[in-house]
Amino acid sequence: MTSMQQKGSNSTPISDEDLQKITLGERKPHNAPITLVEYDPRWPELFDREANRIRSALGNKALRVEHVGSTSVPGLCAKPIIDMLLVVADSANETSYIPALETAGYTLWIREPEWFEHRLFKGSDIEINLHVFSAGTSEIERMIRFRDWLRAHDTDRDKYARVKRELAQRVWRHVQHYAEAKTSIIQEIMDRANAADGTPDITGT
Numbered sequence: 001m002t003s004m005q006q007k008g009s010n011s012t013p014i015s016d017e018d019l020q021k022i023t024l025g026e027r028k029p030h031n032a033p034i035t036l037v038e039y040d041p042r043w044p045e046l047f048d049r050e051a052n053r054i055r056s057a058l059g060n061k062a063l064r065v066e067h068v069g070s071t072s073v074p075g076l077c078a079k080p081i082i083d084m085l086l087v088v089a090d091s092a093n094e095t096s097y098i099p100a101l102e103t104a105g106y107t108l109w110i111r112e113p114e115w116f117e118h119r120l121f122k123g124s125d126i127e128i129n130l131h132v133f134s135a136g137t138s139e140i141e142r143m144i145r146f147r148d149w150l151r152a153h154d155t156d157r158d159k160y161a162r163v164k165r166e167l168a169q170r171v172w173r174h175v176q177h178y179a180e181a182k183t184s185i186i187q188e189i190m191d192r193a194n195a196a197d198g199t200p201d202i203t204g205t
Contacts, residue, residue, distance in 0.1 A: 013177040022112050027174075034168035034178050036077045043071040046126055047082050054086060054130070057104035061097055063087045063135055068143045070164075073150045077161050079175075081127040085143055091134045092117040106130060146186065149193040156189045 020027045047067040055062050069083025070076045088097050098108060098119075105124035112118040116137045121130040133140050150157045163185045172178045 013173070013180055016174075019174060019176060022110050024108055024111065029173050030175050031171065031173055033171055034175065035079060036164060036168045037080050038077055039073075039075050040071075040080070041074075043067075043078075043082060047072070047084065050082065050084060050123060050126070050128055050130075053104055054084075054101070054106075057100045058088075058097055061088055061100075063089065064140075066144060066147075068131070068147050069129070072147050073157060075154070076150065076157055077164060081129055084128055084130045085140065086130055086132045087135050087137075087140060088132060089135055090117075091119055091132045091137075094119070097132070101130075142190070145193050146190060149189065153192075156192065160185055160189060 016027070016029070044067065051065040051067075054065055064085070064087035066072075066085040066087075067082070068085045069081075070078030071080075071082050090096065092113065101121060102108070106121040107124070108119060109122045110118070110120035116133055116139050118139075119132040121132070122128065123130065131143075150160065163182065167178055167181050170178075
């Protein structure tokens with residue numbers, strides 16, 4: 001769950017003003033349905049290419065680079081944007097990693113100091129969302145657990161896909177509002193994953 005999903009989960013959708021506050025550059029409304037595509041087996045290859053670029057740029061400062069989000073789950077429909085997770089020692093220490101990422105072609109797009117010092121970068125060659133967190137941040141393991149649970153449990157993967165398809169048909173002022181609308185199904189699935197104490201059910205619940 002992103003901070004924007006958290007803000008919108010129990011209230012009205014996050015406002016244009018609040019979105020602009022965390023965004024570097026102009027935030028333009030989407031005002032359209034969400035485009036979802038079928039799983040593309042090339043997505044892991046695209047992730048690997050970008051991960052190698054990031055590791056080359058940061059060296060041992062890149063403590064962890066993971067493929068997350070819907071494009072990381074085989075068989076799951078998704079927006080054709082590769083979600084990536086980068087773990088650094090201290091994401092608030094921007095001078096320690098941002099210049100190197102910018103030199104490698106990445107652009108800082110979102111800065112959220114109040115939410116785990118989250119930073120988000122966009123790529124130059126393909127559509128990516130590069131999420132940056134500090135080592136030890138709880139959101140890191142939450143993202144990994146959600147990914148791993150969907151990979152191991154087809155029933156929850158398919159249920160998540162159905163909800164996504166239903167929501168995607170609506171017209172959304174911002175893509176973030178679509179993300180907020182997925183909060184309840186994500187929490188439902190996470191509750192099952194947490195109840196299993198992180199151990200995948202090999203029978204597929």
